[in-house]
Amino acid sequence: MSDLPATSQSYEPGTLEDVDRALSELRRGWPVLLHGNGEAPLLVLAAEAANEERLRALDRSANGRRSLVLTGPRAQALGLTETEADGPLRLEADDLSAGTIAALADPTAVARPVAAAPQTLAMANALEVAAVELVKLARLVPAVLLAPAPTADSSADWAARKGFLSLAAREVEAYRTVAAFSLTKVAEAGVPLSDAEDTRILAFRPADGGIEHLAIVIGRPDTSRPVLVRLHSECFTGDLLGSLRCDCGDQLRGAIRAIAAAGSGVLLYLAQEGRGIGLVNKLRAYTLQDRGADTHEANLQLGFDADERVYLPAAEMLRQLGVQQVRLLTNNPEKVEQLAHCGIAVTERVPHSFPSNGHNEAYLATKAAKFGHFL
Numbered sequence: 001m002s003d004l005p006a007t008s009q010s011y012e013p014g015t016l017e018d019v020d021r022a023l024s025e026l027r028r029g030w031p032v033l034l035h036g037n038g039e040a041p042l043l044v045l046a047a048e049a050a051n052e053e054r055l056r057a058l059d060r061s062a063n064g065r066r067s068l069v070l071t072g073p074r075a076q077a078l079g080l081t082e083t084e085a086d087g088p089l090r091l092e093a094d095d096l097s098a099g100t101i102a103a104l105a106d107p108t109a110v111a112r113p114v115a116a117a118p119q120t121l122a123m124a125n126a127l128e129v130a131a132v133e134l135v136k137l138a139r140l141v142p143a144v145l146l147a148p149a150p151t152a153d154s155s156a157d158w159a160a161r162k163g164f165l166s167l168a169a170r171e172v173e174a175y176r177t178v179a180a181f182s183l184t185k186v187a188e189a190g191v192p193l194s195d196a197e198d199t200r201i202l203a204f205r206p207a208d209g210g211i212e213h214l215a216i217v218i219g220r221p222d223t224s225r226p227v228l229v230r231l232h233s234e235c236f237t238g239d240l241l242g243s244l245r246c247d248c249g250d251q252l253r254g255a256i257r258a259i260a261a262a263g264s265g266v267l268l269y270l271a272q273e274g275r276g277i278g279l280v281n282k283l284r285a286y287t288l289q290d291r292g293a294d295t296h297e298a299n300l301q302l303g304f305d306a307d308e309r310v311y312l313p314a315a316e317m318l319r320q321l322g323v324q325q326v327r328l329l330t331n332n333p334e335k336v337e338q339l340a341h342c343g344i345a346v347t348e349r350v351p352h353s354f355p356s357n358g359h360n361e362a363y364l365a366t367k368a369a370k371f372g373h374f375l
């Protein structure tokens with residue numbers, strides 16, 4: 001989990017727009033030019049988008065051979081390192097074909113071609129680390145294909161001539177923080193719920209054009225005292241479809257009932273599907289879990305951290321609601337610690353457990369054993 005500062009930072013104009021546009025380019029399978037951190041500029045292509053045609057196009061624009069950067073957990077899952085490296089690793093091999101890249105970057109690929117033995121494996125530099133962060137922000141598998149850009153003239157001019165979007169590593173590094181501090185309330189309406197009739201829903205939009213986070217305010221919380229609060233990370237499968245793989249649906253409706261019974265409080269519905277890896281990657285994690293991994297291991301095999309969530313958006317929304325102190329409905333010690341780190345006082349942890357349902361025993365046991373959840 002990123003260690004984000006608790007205090008506001010100056011808003012760097014253009015930061016969100018450049019990164020946001022780069023995310024669309026990467027998701028469409030188009031390279032972007034990343035520069036800064038004292039390194040030679042790089043063309044970045046999401047490994048997930050690599051096919052032979054795109055690789056040929058990348059080679060035509062680049063000025064040197066391509067390399068693949070994988071995260072520490074992914075490299076360990078592949079057996080390339082014995083223990084988890086302290087950061088992403090750069091891998092160079094003669095045969096970095098689309099098939100090899102898929103075998104190395106996509107853990108759900110069933111028919112695996114024999115991957116070329118890496119000729120060199122080295123710690124990624126700061127620019128390469130920023131490239132991995134960029135594809136994580138795009139909610140793609142965290143692996144990137146990189147190639148050196150020609151450096152004869154200004155890289156920005158070259159990128160503009162070639163039609164590549166150009167952005168600086170520092171914009172990527174500041175993105176999550178700037179997006180959190182840019183949250184603005186864009187809508188508010190009364191929505192009576194079957195379990196809590198006096199409810200208002202407020203939508204907060206980040207300036208990056210990203211998905212809104214929601215505050216569900218029940219009753220009229222007295223902000224001069226600790227407010228009963230639930231931070232609920234989005235779970236399309238559990239919240240909406242009633243999936244029995246997890247406990248999210250029970251926790252969502254249970255929190256609304258608990259807050260209504262207490263008279264007032266706030267449920268933040270956070271756009272952090274799949275502990276921050278996105279719905280598509282969560283479905284990939286489920287594939288790995290069906291092959292034997294637990295929920296913690298599956299995230300690592302995909303190349304993510306076990307939990308990718310940040311809590312600065314939650315803290316910022318609470319601040320805008322005038323809530324400084326909370327009684328937090330959770331079993332997750334990390335949420336308590338992170339919220340406090342982001343400047344919100346947690347005066348009490350209120351347990352929030354529900355009985356297992358015949359399908360989620362192993363999931364709940366893993367949360368206790370590996371994430372330190374209170375039972």
Ligand SMILES: Nc1nc2c(ncn2[C@@H]2O[C@H](COP(=O)(O)OP(=O)(O)OP(=O)(O)O)[C@@H](O)[C@H]2O)c(=O)[nH]1
Nearest residue numbers: 232233234235246272273274275285295330331332
């Ligand atoms: N990556 C991944 N995410 C999952 C899996 N199962 C559920 N999730 C996600 O985990 C998150 C659960 O969020 P919460 O219930 O708010 O958090 P928690 O960490 O369980 O902590 P509590 O406050 O105790 O509930 C949601 O975003 C789900 O989509 C899984 O197997 N893999």
Ligand SMILES: [Zn+2]
Nearest residue numbers: 235238246248
């Ligand atoms: Zn869930």
